[in-house]
Amino acid sequence: MIDAVLLSRAQFAMTIMFHYIFPPLSIGLSALMAVMEGLYLKTGDKTYESMARFWSRILAANFAMGVATGVVMEFQFGTNWAGYTRFVGDVFGPALAAEGILGFFLEACFLGVVIFGWDRVPPRAHWFSTVMVALGATLSASLIVMANSWQQTPAGYVLAGTAQVPKALMTSFWAVVFNPSSIPSIVHVLLGAYLQTAFVLLAVSAYYVLKGRHPDFAKKGFALGLKVGLASSLALAVTGHWQAVVVARNQPAKLAAFEGLYESRDDAPLSLFGIPDDDERRLRLSVEIPGLLSLLLHGPSGGRVAGLAEFPREDWPPVLVCFAAYHAMIGLGMAFVGWMLLSAFLMWKGRLFKSRLLMLGHVAAVAGPYLANQLGWCAAEFGRQPWAVYGLLRTKDAVSRVVPAAHVLGSIAMFGTLYLCLFAVWAYVIGAKIERGPEEEHKGTA
Amino acid sequence: MDLQTFWFATLGVFLAGYAVLDGFDLGVGILHPFAKGDDERRVLLNAIGPVWDGNEVWLVAFGASFFAAFPDAYATLFSGFYIPFMLLLLALVLRAASIEFRGKHASPAWRRLWDAAFCGSSLLAALLIGVAAGNLIAGVPVDSEGLLAADLGDLLGPFPLLTGLLTAAMFAMHGASYLCLKTEGALQARCRAWKVRSLLAFIVLYVAALALALGQESVTSRRMMDRPWMWVVAGAGVLVAGGVWRLHRKERLAQAFAGSCALIGVTLALFCGFLYPDLVPSSLDESWSLHIWNSCSSDRTLAAMRVFALLGVPLALAYTVFSYRVFRGKVRLGESSY
Numbered sequence: 001m002i003d004a005v006l007l008s009r010a011q012f013a014m015t016i017m018f019h020y021i022f023p024p025l026s027i028g029l030s031a032l033m034a035v036m037e038g039l040y041l042k043t044g045d046k047t048y049e050s051m052a053r054f055w056s057r058i059l060a061a062n063f064a065m066g067v068a069t070g071v072v073m074e075f076q077f078g079t080n081w082a083g084y085t086r087f088v089g090d091v092f093g094p095a096l097a098a099e100g101i102l103g104f105f106l107e108a109c110f111l112g113v114v115i116f117g118w119d120r121v122p123p124r125a126h127w128f129s130t131v132m133v134a135l136g137a138t139l140s141a142s143l144i145v146m147a148n149s150w151q152q153t154p155a156g157y158v159l160a161g162t163a164q165v166p167k168a169l170m171t172s173f174w175a176v177v178f179n180p181s182s183i184p185s186i187v188h189v190l191l192g193a194y195l196q197t198a199f200v201l202l203a204v205s206a207y208y209v210l211k212g213r214h215p216d217f218a219k220k221g222f223a224l225g226l227k228v229g230l231a232s233s234l235a236l237a238v239t240g241h242w243q244a245v246v247v248a249r250n251q252p253a254k255l256a257a258f259e260g261l262y263e264s265r266d267d268a269p270l271s272l273f274g275i276p277d278d279d280e281r282r283l284r285l286s287v288e289i290p291g292l293l294s295l296l297l298h299g300p301s302g303g304r305v306a307g308l309a310e311f312p313r314e315d316w317p318p319v320l321v322c323f324a325a326y327h328a329m330i331g332l333g334m335a336f337v338g339w340m341l342l343s344a345f346l347m348w349k350g351r352l353f354k355s356r357l358l359m360l361g362h363v364a365a366v367a368g369p370y371l372a373n374q375l376g377w378c379a380a381e382f383g384r385q386p387w388a389v390y391g392l393l394r395t396k397d398a399v400s401r402v403v404p405a406a407h408v409l410g411s412i413a414m415f416g417t418l419y420l421c422l423f424a425v426w427a428y429v430i431g432a433k434i435e436r437g438p439e440e441e442h443k444g445t446a
Numbered sequence: 447m448d449l450q451t452f453w454f455a456t457l458g459v460f461l462a463g464y465a466v467l468d469g470f471d472l473g474v475g476i477l478h479p480f481a482k483g484d485d486e487r488r489v490l491l492n493a494i495g496p497v498w499d500g501n502e503v504w505l506v507a508f509g510a511s512f513f514a515a516f517p518d519a520y521a522t523l524f525s526g527f528y529i530p531f532m533l534l535l536l537a538l539v540l541r542a543a544s545i546e547f548r549g550k551h552a553s554p555a556w557r558r559l560w561d562a563a564f565c566g567s568s569l570l571a572a573l574l575i576g577v578a579a580g581n582l583i584a585g586v587p588v589d590s591e592g593l594l595a596a597d598l599g600d601l602l603g604p605f606p607l608l609t610g611l612l613t614a615a616m617f618a619m620h621g622a623s624y625l626c627l628k629t630e631g632a633l634q635a636r637c638r639a640w641k642v643r644s645l646l647a648f649i650v651l652y653v654a655a656l657a658l659a660l661g662q663e664s665v666t667s668r669r670m671m672d673r674p675w676m677w678v679v680a681g682a683g684v685l686v687a688g689g690v691w692r693l694h695r696k697e698r699l700a701q702a703f704a705g706s707c708a709l710i711g712v713t714l715a716l717f718c719g720f721l722y723p724d725l726v727p728s729s730l731d732e733s734w735s736l737h738i739w740n741s742c743s744s745d746r747t748l749a750a751m752r753v754f755a756l757l758g759v760p761l762a763l764a765y766t767v768f769s770y771r772v773f774r775g776k777v778r779l780g781e782s783s784y
Contacts, residue, residue: 085517089517402528
């Protein structure tokens with residue numbers, strides 16, 4: 001029989017990765033819609049209104065999926081991770097409760113007005129509702145990422161409970177909220193959401209350019225998308241670096257796995273490529289820049305970077321997965337910066353819309369941020385292993401003891417099937433909405 | 447009131463908020479197949495369209511606060527009821543998808559598929575919530591370590607099945623009361639007939655469930671003997687049900703809806719009365735029960751969260767009132783409808 005711990009991890013990974021397809025777009029789109037409606041109120045330009053109306057339809061389908069798959073996450077802590085719930089309830093619970101009580105009500109109640117209230121409330125009240133949804137979504141995301149960051153870098157707690165049932169008790173609310181990784185993680189996650197949204201905006205606009213439809217919508221969409229995409233891709237590089245410094249300080253084994261660094265070095269190189277080999281404890285086929293890792297983490301005077309050899313083997317995260325996910329994310333991040341700079345330059349030169357190849361590129365590029373957001377979380381969460389709470393609670397002790405592996409396998413099969421079907425339907429529905437476009441939407445053919 | 451009791455009461459408020467608000471959403475789902483033709487079905491769906499998402503947040507708030515306030519009980523209950531809770535989650539996901547996707551394609555086969563999913567998942571969710579509540583009143587085999595390992599068969603005793611049906615009937619009645627306010631003409635006449643039938647079913651099941659609860663030999667059923675106020679509430683339930691009937695006959699539909707809310711309140715007050723101060727009562731040994739003092743978070747955490755609750759709940763109510771005011775009146779199908 002397969003291990004119940006591994007199965008519960010697989011189930012959590014599957015359900016959270018599926019869930020995370022949706023929230024970044026909801027976070028970014030609600031914020032961008034607030035901007036569009038604000039521009040409409042300010043300039044009176046009807047195109048901005050029709051853009052906001054169009055995107056509110058996309059937001060509706062996206063949000064519904066995010067909410068539905070999000071409820072599963074919350075209750076899974078209890079069903080599959082009872083040991084974890086008992087350990088972290090005192091510290092992690094308040095963040096989850098605050099998300100529900102303060103963030104979720106805000107977004108869900110006003111979302112109804114945003115989607116269905118176009119002709120029921122005046123434009124200012126509609127704009128206000130959109131701002132409230134954006135605020136709620138941002139608050140929810142921040143609280144959830146804060147809770148996750150406490151698992152990465154626990155602070156403001158004291159250990160209590162028994163040897164059988166250990167617990168962390170909160171000693172300082174603010175130390176929990178501002179634990180070492182919380183602010184950099186929140187900022188990075190929000191920027192990742194804006195980048196994903198910008199690429200969706202660009203892809204849809206490029207598609208209309210290719211088809212020769214809705215030219216005004218496409219041009220304004222491109223201008224907005226490029227601004228947001230360029231700013232967030234550049235800012236992501238900065239916050240990514242900030243996060244790496246925090247990881248190096250607080251989770252050294254995780255950083256060593258990200259970088260494929262087995263031996264501690266004073267002038268550690270930065271590996272651009274390689275295949276980690278745990279048995280030989282070296283990076284095969286590595287392409288590296290000498291001294292760069294030490295330089296990035298410690299500044300020009302350099303400094304020591306701890307390698308995996310300093311940690312007991314049972315405390316290593318899975319090095320290959322961490323290295324691959326982390327490097328793929330950074331590679332994509334660099335590509336985003338280049339792609340945004342190129343597109344912005346060509347737009348300034350007035351040549352962007354003339355190239356079909358570039359437009360096709362923008363349609364295809366939408367996959368990039370989706371992938372990068374998933375990869376970033378893979379790196380963060382695989383890098384946390386073998387701990388559920390870093391250095392305090394092992395994943396194998398976090399699982400529900402009473403749930404047999406067969407039951408977990410059953411629920412994986414059930415949710416796997418449902419999610420596959422729902423993804424197909426969601427993709428079809430979103431595709432149909434894009435195909436219908438903004439103007440037909442406005443005239444109302446439903 | 448100590449912090450633990452405050453949080454027990456607050457969880458009760460979240461659960462009541464969920465049952466009163468999302469209760470009619472689930473009820474509309476249960477009644478949905480009885481509507482005739484696509485237009486009627488769309489009216490039913492759009493009656494809850496703009497508000498169901500906000501209503502479901504009461505369940506999210508309930509779950510998250512339960513996690514934070516009583517983590518040991520949360521861990522035991524949810525891991526112990528693994529299969530029913532997984533089915534409940536599945537139903538909630540499927541339900542959200544069917545509301546969102548049904549109207550996105552015109553083919554009859556597509557709509558029949560989502561209609562079946564919408565009704566099936568709403569009914570399943572209502573039944574499972576009721577079965578879980580019934581098991582708590584009946585007591586579950588929590589062991590000396592505070593762990594619960596129950597098979598699905600253990601959870602489907604006669605009393606939990608009865609409370610499952612009671613919950614489904616209660617939500618159907620509530621859904622019909624809500625629909626009476628949102629529909630007109632022939633459809634409204636049918637909603638009124640559904641209301642009469644589901645109200646009758648509710649009254650019968652309510653009395654039967656109370657009788658069975660009192661007939662059981664468990665710590666929770668003995669509580670009603672020690673708590674005279676529960677007899678008053680139980681009796682008030684019957685009176686309110688009669689009142690709802692009269693109001694309904696007199697076509698005072700708004701008041702009848704308020705009465706339906708009150709009936710849900712009565713039922714939940716009895717549920718909390720049976721349970722308090724237990725959260726997961728043990729049927730094996732009373733001293734192994736998880737109650738609000740042996741499964742709670744620290745006072746510091748409970749006090750910090752009380753700030754969120756006192757700040758957040760009035761705000762949540764304000765948003766809810768705002769959104770219901772925007773969408774007041776009868777359903778009109780328009781361009782952004784489902």
